[in-house]
Amino acid sequence: MVDRVVITFIRHGLTRENQEKRYIGWSNPSLSEQGIRELKSKVYPKSPDRLFSSDLNRCIETANIIYPHLKPILLKELREMNFGDFEGKTFEDLRDDIQYEQWLNDPFQIPPPNGESYASFKKRIHNGWSRILEAFQDPSIKQIVCVAHGGSIRELFTQFGPSDQGFWDYSIKHGDVLSLVGDREEVRRMYRCTLLQVGPLMEKENG
Template sequence: MGGTVCVVLIRHGLTSYNKEKRYLGHTNLSLLEKERSRLDSLKSWCEKMKLDQLYSSDLNRCIETSSLLFPDQNPVLMSSLREYDFGDWEGKQYRDLADLPHYQNWIANPRTITPPNGECFQDFKNRIEQGFNQLLNDASRNKHSTVVCVTHGGVIRYLLSEYAPNLMPFNEWTADIGKAYKLTGDIVDVRRGQRFSLLQVVPSVVKTNG
């Protein structure tokens, strides 16, 4: 046994694309100013946390969320924790793409079909694993017991599909705006490829399908 570690995955706050239900990957939007107060309930929960290290995607919406929730922390910024790159479909709504056969094929087979000028799922998976392994290695080396990662819906869904104790495929997981997903397990076991032993979801007041 190598000691217990808690990894808290937090999805960023609301952007205009989220609100309008547009695909948002590497487009570097900021949070909606008038929606920032919706993170207050999650912030209250975060203030009670004894945090060893904060990580964040290097995109603005995650950096700003990190600053709102943990104003006294300097996050480690990681491009490997960015959202999936939707390529030419960035900023599009479902109605803009619904009649495209390529899009419908991607909806049915996201692991094998790639958006035009976008990211293939294997590349998405590989870079997330690289970033998450760095986080776990840091936690082991520095004997961190609680680390937080502010990232994106697709990243969280992938990590939950691979590491949560609940065995569900990627497309069955949800990762809601502003929610926290707390994974707890033995650091040695997790680094060896085993799953975390416990998942807790901390709700926020934000309700959106974006």
């Protein structure tokens, strides 16, 4: 009998910097008023058995709005990529910067100046995934929710989603809900999950 488990990812709500299209990897702004309103207007999964979050403000605030009675387990490993010298800047700010052009042309090989390489980002995110999966050692844990960043979620779906899609093939808007579903033992062994569900799973689907 399949012991199905669910890991649901929620991308944090909008910040003012997101609205201004600034790079905010490890920068730590709070949610904007619009971001808060949008989160409060959406439907999210019922309270999970375990709640994880990036340790940056925009994710913690998102988790607190959606699950006010739960205390998230904070993981620095779930942070967005560190954009180094590009942090806080827009495309218009950087369009004449040759280092920026080089990075845009090959972001998987060329790191932002004073920022994080893709290889380091990938290793960090995978370490975070390992820490999350430790929760499934407890057979009573069936559903986990993680509040994280667009890049972090894309990286995990690229490696552990049910299909062999590329990093940029996943469209994840602020406040979006996407769930990975799989057999407990296979998920713990870091196999690919068997199903990707867009939007909150219904109560009967969690049974």
